[in-house]
Amino acid sequence: MLDPAGEATRAAAARLGVDGIRKLRIGKSIELELEAPDAQVAQSQLELLSDRLLANPVIENWSLELLDGNGEQQP
């Protein structure tokens, strides 16, 4: 799907002399802290939020990364 902000940014990058960009898409990243009894519940609640509120699946793809309390990525 056309990403006009990404295209405009790629054009600006070329004016800076960097014209080897094959792909530049702009999206959003959402930082979210959630209390949940375990990782599985957290995962399912986050999937619900991502699918129904944070992203519109008609026009956006989403992925989520679960971090532990120290900000480290969960295995």
Next chain:
Amino acid sequence: MTVGIVVFPGSNCDRDVRWALEGCVGLATRFLWHEDRDLSGLDAVVIPGGFSYGDYLRCGAIARFAPVLESLRDFAQAGGAVLGICNGFQVLTELGLLPGALTRNAKLHFLCEPTGLLVQPGLCRWLQGYAPDEQIVLPIAHGEGRYQCDPQELAALEANGQVVLRYSSNPNGSVGDVAGLTNATGNVLGLMPHPERACDPVTGRLDGLRLLASLKGLSKANQKGGC
């Protein structure tokens, strides 16, 4: 006959819609605050343009969860007449009453200009005052009006006659030149152009009048409103 007009924090065309309906068409209206749930006594509901909840997250994404829209979903599914203009169209797609989504204009500019449209009324109850293939001009005013859906969805909408308004000269990159869509039963209409800004002779255009006057059965060409 009373028409509800939804008011979100950030709506800014609610009073224009009230003026067009009351002053130009001669219908009674009632503002519906976003926390209202009671739609009793209403014959139709309009979701006006603006920036509901600041358009935070995505246009219409937060409005979709407003209590008034839970009632509106039932109202529409029971066959009630629902019109979403501009931000109202965005809200209707987020709510799932119309398919697809509205995204950032292809050239990124906010567009505020008169726009030629081709009307194909089909079953849409709001457009019965227009002739098939009639060309009209309505103002647009949006930054996120590029209609998007997948090709199969668009083909199905075309086949069902649900693409009822198309841009004559596509200003924003919408697929299929889509400017307005109706649902399968024709009672819900979402459109990016602003019919309420073309109802009063003082604005210089009257092509929107027949759309709103459809609620009253006023559907004669060049019908003069009560302005």
